[in-house]
Amino acid sequence: MKHISVAIDGPSGAGKSTLARRAAKALGFRYLDTGAIYRTVGLAARDAGADPDDPAAVTALLPGLDLAIAFDGDDVQHMYLGGRDVSGAIRENDISRWASRVSAIQGVRDFLLETQRRFARENDVVMDGRDIGTVVLPGADVKVFLTADPEDRAMRRYRELRELGQSVDYDSVLAQVLERDRIDTTRAAAPLRQAEDAVLLDTTGLAQEESLSRLLHIIRERLGTL
Numbered sequence: 001m002k003h004i005s006v007a008i009d010g011p012s013g014a015g016k017s018t019l020a021r022r023a024a025k026a027l028g029f030r031y032l033d034t035g036a037i038y039r040t041v042g043l044a045a046r047d048a049g050a051d052p053d054d055p056a057a058v059t060a061l062l063p064g065l066d067l068a069i070a071f072d073g074d075d076v077q078h079m080y081l082g083g084r085d086v087s088g089a090i091r092e093n094d095i096s097r098w099a100s101r102v103s104a105i106q107g108v109r110d111f112l113l114e115t116q117r118r119f120a121r122e123n124d125v126v127m128d129g130r131d132i133g134t135v136v137l138p139g140a141d142v143k144v145f146l147t148a149d150p151e152d153r154a155m156r157r158y159r160e161l162r163e164l165g166q167s168v169d170y171d172s173v174l175a176q177v178l179e180r181d182r183i184d185t186t187r188a189a190a191p192l193r194q195a196e197d198a199v200l201l202d203t204t205g206l207a208q209e210e211s212l213s214r215l216l217h218i219i220r221e222r223l224g225t226l
């Protein structure tokens with residue numbers, strides 16, 4: 001049976017994960033957060049003391065990585081590294097930088113490609129990331145490019161980190177958002193860009209409910225299930 005796939009790409013902090021997760025739930029699809037997979041590789045590189053800017057050092061770690069994705073009863077995605085649940089550890093602010101750097105390495109992207117494609121072959125899925133509509137699932141049934149102004153995204157990220165109990169200030173979060181945008185859009189390997197056939201959804205100034213309803217409208221319209 002052919003499964004349905006919805007690809008959601010966009011910069012960090014645009015609300016992709018929350019919206020993609022909620023959209024998947026509303027549609028009865030699985031949600032795959034591909035950023036969590038890159039974060040897990042970033043964590044592994046940090047734990048191994050590898051230089052994240054050295055492609056050879058990072059790719060040398062890949063064959064030995066015991067990385068697994070599992071879903072609990074509520075369909076919440078958990079990432080495992082060496083049998084350890086690292087779902088909390090990969091959300092640390094520091095790991096964002098590691099993930100951004102290791103994800104710029106082509107060998108890392110190639111290594112993770114088949115895992116992501118297999119998931120879409122086996123499930124109706126909403127998958128979010130940076131290159132889902134352009135590289136991972138170019139034939140996705142629906143593609144959405146979800147974005148928001150950097151200030152808006154930084155504020156969301158700042159609130160998220162505060163809720164996690166991390167002490168951060170808004171200006172440095174904004175600087176990090178701009179720096180990650182720069183890295184994600186200018187890297188040679190799968191730079192972040194909107195696929196030609198993706199629908200643009202700008203959530204600047206929108207409440208989450210409004211963003212979700214617009215996202216679901218786009219998806220249902222494209223699937224012909226409105």
Ligand code: DC
Nearest residue numbers: 012034035038099100103129130131
């Ligand atoms: O979505 P996120 O912030 O959790 O992603 C972490 C990093 O991984 C981010 O720097 C971009 C990168 N990433 C990527 O290159 N490709 C994806 N499909 C998903 C994330």
